[in-house]
Amino acid sequence: MRVRTAALSVAVAALLTKRIEARLRVTLFDRTSRSVVLTPAGTALLEHGRHALNAMTVAVQNTQRAAEDASLRFVIKPGGDANLLSAILAAYAERPGARRVDILFSGATDRTDHLRDGRADVGLLYAPFDDLGGLATETLHVEDRVAVLPENHRLAGRDSISLDDLSDEVFPRWPGVPGGGSGPEVADAGELTALVRIGRVVAVLPRSLVTPVPQGIVCIPVPDAGPSRMVIARRDDDQREHVTALIAAAVSRRRG
Numbered sequence: 194m195r196v197r198t199a200a201l202s203v204a205v206a207a208l209l210t211k212r213i214e215a216r217l218r219v220t221l222f223d224r225t226s227r228s229v230v231l232t233p234a235g236t237a238l239l240e241h242g243r244h245a246l247n248a249m250t251v252a253v254q255n256t257q258r259a260a261e262d263a264s265l266r267f268v269i270k271p272g273g274d275a276n277l278l279s280a281i282l283a284a285y286a287e288r289p290g291a292r293r294v295d296i297l298f299s300g301a302t303d304r305t306d307h308l309r310d311g312r313a314d315v316g317l318l319y320a321p322f323d324d325l326g327g328l329a330t331e332t333l334h335v336e337d338r339v340a341v342l343p344e345n346h347r348l349a350g351r352d353s354i355s356l357d358d359l360s361d362e363v364f365p366r367w368p369g370v371p372g373g374g375s376g377p378e379v380a381d382a383g384e385l386t387a388l389v390r391i392g393r394v395v396a397v398l399p400r401s402l403v404t405p406v407p408q409g410i411v412c413i414p415v416p417d418a419g420p421s422r423m424v425i426a427r428r429d430d431d432q433r434e435h436v437t438a439l440i441a442a443a444v445s446r447r448r449g
Contacts (some may be wrong), residue, residue, distance in 0.1 A: 264293040265439055268304045268313035272382055275334050275401035275423055277317075277446060285442035292435050300368065300380055308428055314436050315443075320422040330424040330429075331440060333447040334401070338421050339412040340390050341403055342398045346411070353414045362395045386410055395412060398425070 214221050221235035269278065278296075285291050297313055305323055307313035317333075318325065338412050340354055348354050364374025365385060376394040379385045382402055388394045390409040399421035425443045427436055 238404075241300075263385045264295045265315065265435060266295050266297055266307075266313045267439070268297040268299050268307040270300075270304065270315040270317070270381075271298050273319070273402060274317055275336070275448075277333060277423070277443075277448070278352055278441075280446040281425075281439075284446050285439050288438050288442060290435070291438070294439070308426060314431070315427050317438055318426050320424055321419075322421070325424070325426065327429055328426040329429050330426045331423050331444050331447075332422050334423040335420050335448075336400050336423070338397050338415050338418040339400050339403065340415050341385070341397075341398055341414060342411050343389055343392050344409055344411050346392075346395070348413060349411045351413055353416055354393050355417050356397070356415060359395060359397070359415075363393065365394045365396060374413055 210221060217234075219234040220232050221234055225229045277421060282294055285294065297307065299307055299316075304313070304316045304318055305325075305328065308328060309315050318328075318330070320330075320332075340348070342349055348358060351358075363376040365376045365388065366373040366378040368378060368380060374394070378387060379388065379394075382398075385394070385396055386403070386407045389396065390407070397415055397418050400412065401423070403410065403412050425440055427440065
């Protein structure tokens with residue numbers, strides 16, 4: 194029975210493929226007695242079809258969420274809220290018709306993906322580190338950046354340092370971030386501080402990401418690194434009332 198079912202599935206798939214090829218007037222597969230390989234046209238259809246299905250999935254999710262009293266999904270990096278999250282949620286809860294807010298924790302670099310593919314409605318991001326293309330943002334907090342060094346580092350006693358002072362140091366690599374350092378890959382602040390503590394890497398980060406300062410670590414201001422901005426973000430095309438209300442609540446609690 195299993196053999197017959199498998200053969201039937203193959204036959205149905207072949208029939209559907211033939212119909213699609215006839216409709217599009219292209220060949221999707223190069224077929225031989227030993228293999229079936231996608232043609233360039235087939236590869237293009239697969240890629241664009243995947244994007245179309247993803248877009249349809251997001252559209253269905255957003256439609257369902259708009260029609261229901263669904264919770265809002267707020268994505269943050271663990272420890273990456275500069276102690277603003279509680280105040281934001283409290284301010285939003287005071288607004289008429291406020292919905293429940295579910296907190297999603299993501300990795301160091303994929304919060305923008307959560308927003309763009311519909312897994313999250315709003316998120317806290319860091320500029321200039323995160324790619325804000327296609328997102329609407331409001332700045333909540335501006336802060337300096339600091340060098341994260343082991344406490345016995347040659348520069349640990351300075352009041353401030355420059356990027357040039359760190360030119361010979363080993364910086365970590367972050368997953369999904371091109372042009373990173375040459376050191377080991379780290380996924381979060383916990384892994385980073387563990388490597389800094391034993392002298393394997395150093396880093397330059399927004400101050401709030403290393404506050405309070407972990408034991409065995411020192412944080413020295415790096416003025417020429419420029420400021421970091423924490424922003425609350427949503428998709429450009431998302432104008433839903435409850436999302437707007439949550440962002441307005443966040444803006445009401447922002448810091449200079």
